[in-house]
Amino acid sequence: DGGITQSPKYLFRKEGQNVTLSCEQNLNHDAMYWYRQDPGQGLRLIYYSQIVNDFQKGDIAEGYSVSREKKESFPLTVTSAQKNPTAFYLCASKGELGQPQHFGDGTRLSIL
């Protein structure tokens, strides 16, 4: 089945710890995105990548890092510099220009 797989579904971070959220897609999409959603809020863009080995900061990139070494994969690292990391993290991908974004099932990150 084609789709976007995010793992883990739930993640807990200790103080001072970096954690990495996985996002894999087998849709052959060039563009991939990371969003953060807080309760009662819309989605805010963290980072995005239009092609392999290239990515750009979104609106709230501070405290996060990404890599795009393979077309299928776009992992997000939440660093210890992100002081309020508790949120629902959503990965999305998009095919050709003009096509809509589709989302994975999300990862819910909490602080221990």
Added chain:
Amino acid sequence: QKEVEQNSGPLSVPEGAIASLNCTYSDRGSQSFFWYRQYSGKSPELIMFIYSNGDKEDGRFTAQLNKASQYVSLLIRDSQPSDSATYLCAVRNENEKLTFGTGTRLTIIP
């Protein structure tokens, strides 16, 4: 002014009635418009998208776009309890950046 504005609701509609969800946007260069449905605790699911002025229908859903008024809406006919969710409006500009509203919570009353 927020870039994409939606009434947060909750919007309560009787089962079988028409639910009307509205969204306004500030960027006149916006190219395309999307409606996503999000059930509690789940990820957003694409319902409709519209690029041109006018109406676009898909089953019980109709998206309406008025670029002059910077307004996009979603109508849900014959509302069902399973339509109860938060509906997110998203607007994409000429640089392909997608901006989301905060969503409208819809409750269908049996």
